[in-house]
Amino acid sequence: MEYFLNQLVNGLCQGAIYALMAIGYSVIVGVVGMVTFTYGEIMMIGAFSAYYIFQAFGNNLPLAILAAFTGSFVIGIIVYKLCYEKFFNAPRHISLLCTIGISMLIKNLAQIVFGPETKPVLDIIENRTFTIMLGSVRLDIKLLQIVVILLVIVLAGTLTLFFNKTKWGIALRAVSQNKDAAYLMGINVKRTALIGNCIGSGLGGVAGILLSIYYYSVSATMGGAYSMKAFAASVLGGLVDIRFSALGGLCIGIIENLGIAVSAATFRDVFAFGFLILVLLIRPQGFVSKKGVRV
Amino acid sequence: MIDFSQIDTNVPMLESKGLCKYFGGLKAVDNVDMKIMPGDIFGIIGPNGAGKTTFFNMCTGMYTPTKGNVYLMGEDVTGLSAERVARKKMARTFQNLQLFKFMSVLDNVKIGCHIGTKTNMVDSIFHTKRYKQDEEYVVHKSEEILRAIGLYEYRDTMAGNLAYGMQRKVEIARALALEPYILLLDEPAAGMNPQEKEELMEFIKMLNDGGYTIAVIEHDMKFVMNSCNRILVLNFGQKICEGTPDQVKSDKQVHEAYFGKGIIAGEAVKVHG
Amino acid sequence: MEKAKDFYEKHKLIVYLILFAVSLVVPFVIEQALILRYICTIMMYATLAGSLNVINGYSGQTCLGQAGFFCIGAYTCAALTKNFGVSFWIVLPLAGILAALVGLLVSLPTLKLSGIYLSIVTLGASEIIRIIAQTWTPVTGGALGIKQIPYPNLFGLELFRPKYYYFIFLIIGVLFLFITSRVLRSRVGRAWMAIREDQVAAKSLGVETSRCKCTNFMYGAFWAGIIGAAYAPFVNYIESSQFTTDTGFNVLAMVVIGGQGTLLGPIIGSAIVTILTETLRFLENWRYVIYAIIIILMMWVRPQGLLGASDSILAGGKIRRKEKEQGGKKA
Numbered sequence: 001m002e003y004f005l006n007q008l009v010n011g012l013c014q015g016a017i018y019a020l021m022a023i024g025y026s027v028i029v030g031v032v033g034m035v036t037f038t039y040g041e042i043m044m045i046g047a048f049s050a051y052y053i054f055q056a057f058g059n060n061l062p063l064a065i066l067a068a069f070t071g072s073f074v075i076g077i078i079v080y081k082l083c084y085e086k087f088f089n090a091p092r093h094i095s096l097l098c099t100i101g102i103s104m105l106i107k108n109l110a111q112i113v114f115g116p117e118t119k120p121v122l123d124i125i126e127n128r129t130f131t132i133m134l135g136s137v138r139l140d141i142k143l144l145q146i147v148v149i150l151l152v153i154v155l156a157g158t159l160t161l162f163f164n165k166t167k168w169g170i171a172l173r174a175v176s177q178n179k180d181a182a183y184l185m186g187i188n189v190k191r192t193a194l195i196g197n198c199i200g201s202g203l204g205g206v207a208g209i210l211l212s213i214y215y216y217s218v219s220a221t222m223g224g225a226y227s228m229k230a231f232a233a234s235v236l237g238g239l240v241d242i243r244f245s246a247l248g249g250l251c252i253g254i255i256e257n258l259g260i261a262v263s264a265a266t267f268r269d270v271f272a273f274g275f276l277i278l279v280l281l282i283r284p285q286g287f288v289s290k291k292g293v294r295v
Numbered sequence: 296m297i298d299f300s301q302i303d304t305n306v307p308m309l310e311s312k313g314l315c316k317y318f319g320g321l322k323a324v325d326n327v328d329m330k331i332m333p334g335d336i337f338g339i340i341g342p343n344g345a346g347k348t349t350f351f352n353m354c355t356g357m358y359t360p361t362k363g364n365v366y367l368m369g370e371d372v373t374g375l376s377a378e379r380v381a382r383k384k385m386a387r388t389f390q391n392l393q394l395f396k397f398m399s400v401l402d403n404v405k406i407g408c409h410i411g412t413k414t415n416m417v418d419s420i421f422h423t424k425r426y427k428q429d430e431e432y433v434v435h436k437s438e439e440i441l442r443a444i445g446l447y448e449y450r451d452t453m454a455g456n457l458a459y460g461m462q463r464k465v466e467i468a469r470a471l472a473l474e475p476y477i478l479l480l481d482e483p484a485a486g487m488n489p490q491e492k493e494e495l496m497e498f499i500k501m502l503n504d505g506g507y508t509i510a511v512i513e514h515d516m517k518f519v520m521n522s523c524n525r526i527l528v529l530n531f532g533q534k535i536c537e538g539t540p541d542q543v544k545s546d547k548q549v550h551e552a553y554f555g556k557g558i559i560a561g562e563a564v565k566v567h568g
Numbered sequence: 569m570e571k572a573k574d575f576y577e578k579h580k581l582i583v584y585l586i587l588f589a590v591s592l593v594v595p596f597v598i599e600q601a602l603i604l605r606y607i608c609t610i611m612m613y614a615t616l617a618g619s620l621n622v623i624n625g626y627s628g629q630t631c632l633g634q635a636g637f638f639c640i641g642a643y644t645c646a647a648l649t650k651n652f653g654v655s656f657w658i659v660l661p662l663a664g665i666l667a668a669l670v671g672l673l674v675s676l677p678t679l680k681l682s683g684i685y686l687s688i689v690t691l692g693a694s695e696i697i698r699i700i701a702q703t704w705t706p707v708t709g710g711a712l713g714i715k716q717i718p719y720p721n722l723f724g725l726e727l728f729r730p731k732y733y734y735f736i737f738l739i740i741g742v743l744f745l746f747i748t749s750r751v752l753r754s755r756v757g758r759a760w761m762a763i764r765e766d767q768v769a770a771k772s773l774g775v776e777t778s779r780c781k782c783t784n785f786m787y788g789a790f791w792a793g794i795i796g797a798a799y800a801p802f803v804n805y806i807e808s809s810q811f812t813t814d815t816g817f818n819v820l821a822m823v824v825i826g827g828q829g830t831l832l833g834p835i836i837g838s839a840i841v842t843i844l845t846e847t848l849r850f851l852e853n854w855r856y857v858i859y860a861i862i863i864i865l866m867m868w869v870r871p872q873g874l875l876g877a878s879d880s881i882l883a884g885g886k887i888r889r890k891e892k893e894q895g896g897k898k899a
Contacts, residue, residue: 035684037817082864091882092684093630094871097824100817101863108856116853228695228813235688266703266711273696280689281677355772381774393769395762397881406762410774412755416783419754420747429755453879473773 002137007261013145015253016152017210022233022249024203030176030240031196032084037099040223041106046072046205047212059124072205076198110220118219121212172196232276244287297474299506306369308333308477308508314363323349325532336503337510338523346532347512355387356380386475388466390482396455404437407472444468460487477508595731604730610842611737615744617822617834619791625828627784628764630687635816636694637667637789641796642806646714656720660797667793668786675785679778702808713807717800733802760784827873828882
């Protein structure tokens with residue numbers, strides 16, 4: 001019981017990071033209307049931006065987050081220019097392959113530039129553990145976990161405000177729902193899609209730094225596995241709905257950790273993807289009630 | 296050729312009873328009854344947005360009706376998928392051309408022969424007797440149809456490269472390859488010049504004489520009034536009139552809803568003609 | 569290009585005879601085992617890419633999970649021949665059938681949804697298959713993989729030299745091309761292409777789109793399974809990391825570079841990609857940078873691939889519009 005509860009907390013924390021990844025991913029898929037495979041590399045760039053900030057300025061978390069966001073934002077612009085801008089009306093596989101190409105490009109350039117080895121990211125957040133007693137059950141919560149969860153909540157909240165209250169946010173939502181109608185309403189679809197893609201990428205970068213803090217390491221090849229998780233989470237949420245994607249991320253995080261609790265750590269991904277397939281079998285459009293993007 | 300003699304002429308070819316389609320609060324088609332008898336050229340008219348195409352889509356299984364039933368030769372086909380309905384000898388064309396644009400005209404028609412053939416993967420790998428028979432049938436049938444409709448010389452042209460009126464014809468040819476008893480044409484003359492329209496009208500009449508039952512959505516009043524023997528008028532999703540051209544012409548509701556107040560159908564025909 | 573086509577049309581038999589003679593001679597002329605292994609790899613990928621092309625290029629579904637079917641084939645072969653001593657020649661079709669069944673399972677839930685979901689589910693399925701291979705230790709050897717996979721045995725002759733694999737892959741490849749070209753030129757292939765061009769119209773003509781997509785998917789998975797089964801003894805050692813989604817993307821890149829919807833495209837694509845990544849080995853990571861740039865350039869300059877026709881639904885909207893204008897002028 002105790003073990004389960006602790007795993008639940010771990011799952012919640014990991015789920016929060018997944019949720020942030022999924023939010024970024026679904027923002028991108030929503031505004032550009034195409035699946036992307038560069039997301040893992042975008043997260044990696046974010047993590048590395050933060051890593052070099054830590055190297056240069058010490059453990060300055062806000063600055064690192066800003067750097068991660070900016071670094072990924074810039075990569076987002078490049079990705080947009082190379083993969084999407086020309087191909088909005090083209091068959092899907094073209095932009096898809098472009099993103100695969102970019103992903104390969106960034107991954108290998110990163111290995112050349114940053115080096116292929118895994119780099120440690122230590123002691124960014126003080127290693128302190130809070131213990132809560134629920135009756136006889138002992139619950140350990142790390143400071144790191146609290147910071148991560150709070151950060152995700154704050155970011156998600158800001159994003160929600162941005163989407164609902166600002167002109168840009170509303171334009172973004174309009175574009176992600178229907179590009180043609182948005183165009184007719186006088187919205188500059190391409191620029192909005194660019195901004196949306198970059199914001200999504202920026203969020204991915206922040207998720208990347210959270211991952212590197214959570215796992216105490218950063219490497220040029222870290223992207224692949226996590227991009228699949230982001231992908232799975234946003235599929236659960238019906239690909240474009242931000243709230244449901246966040247929920248999907250949370251679910252995957254919790255299920256993974258509870259799954260590990262009943263089996264072995266190597267089965268982590270089996271649970272994540274097993275859950276995904278299960279949901280897709282029962283409800284192929286994910287949690288969301290609509291049929292997702294019509295691409 | 297198709298054997299039309301098996302059709303029971305007393306049973307309606309296509310019948311709808313209380314057919315409804317609601318999109319949320321919008322009643323695109325509301326409670327429409329229709330009866331197309333074998334051998335009819337049946338016109339469906341109505342202003343833009345009257346629900347004509349939606350009605351067609353329900354008849355052919357593209358949409359599932361919200362309420363009501365569709366009967367094809369007395370058989371209930373409500374809710375059957377489009378491909379199942381097509382197998383029951385009902386073919387259709389589309390308002391906004393759904394050709395296989397990047398395939399040749401001949402290939403377009405060949406795909407139309409899909410349900411008339413039975414070749415499976417094993418047959419095609421080993422070139423069995425069935426494969427050979429089917430291929431022979433498909434080629435023969437397609438060329439026959441293309442000759443009849445006057446597209447034979449364009450058989451190797453990519454369908455998307457043809458002129459608009461021609462593309463419409465390809466679509467009809469493709470539908471005919473199904474060997475249907477009933478043919479649903481959704482604005483077949485749209486985008487055609489008067490001469491092409493004339494030819495198409497002749498062709499439709501010829502098909503009808505050959506035994507095909509035809510339902511056609513058309514905006515051209517002259518076309519409908521002169522060719523159809525029965526007409527259904529829709530407005531805002533509701534049926535306002537069903538009858539012979541003369542009945543429709545003299546129907547007051549039709550005048551008001553369709554032609555606008557003050558003009559009568561006969562004059563509209565004269566103006567257009 | 570046009571001339572080559574004309575020549576082929578006129579002298580089909582001669583072309584085939586020359587190709588046949590050349591392909592027979594190759595393993596005896598080329599002495600170095602390494603080069604022969606490269607050629608084998610190219611032929612293997614050509615068939616694998618071809619099997620993906622049947623799905624992506626002919627029925628227009630974007631499948632991203634070909635690595636998964638490949639993985640099933642390889643592990644079926646490895647596990648059965650190693651643990652149970654089943655003959656390779658029995659395992660070969662068995663692996664194909666198993667992969668096809670999994671293909672059916674994967675395609676079923678997505679039939680009613682838009683194409684993007686098929687891509688997603690295939691990608692997810694490919695990853696799940698790999699993870700199962702990684703974790704199901706009793707059968708698949710877990711993370712260690714399966715080593716020393718028994719060589720196929722042909723009438724007492726143990727096939728272990730690259731020369732033998734050359735012929736195995738050649739026969740599989742030729743069979744694949746032969747059978748696929750026959751299927752494509754029949755009612756079945758026409759139905760697939762109809763789905764690619766316009767699904768709604770295909771439905772209205774009575775093409776059972778769901779069933780056709782299923783058979784198409786199973787057919788592609790079947791050949792991926794077979795080639796996977798032949799791959800296992802060829803490399804003699806398989807582990808789950810050989811079947812990541814990157815492998816799938818690699819195969820997809822071969823198809824797209826060569827030209828979707830053409831039978832020869834995947835062969836050219838696999839030759840280009842394999843030669844590029846193998847000969848530039850000394851460049852280490854830079855070779856993937858070059859590869860990536862080629863992919864992106866290709867998509868910008870020639871999205872239909874090297875052999876693909878520009879007037880095809882797979883070539884993209886830009887070209888389509890241009891074609892239409894030209895068509896209008898002609899008419």
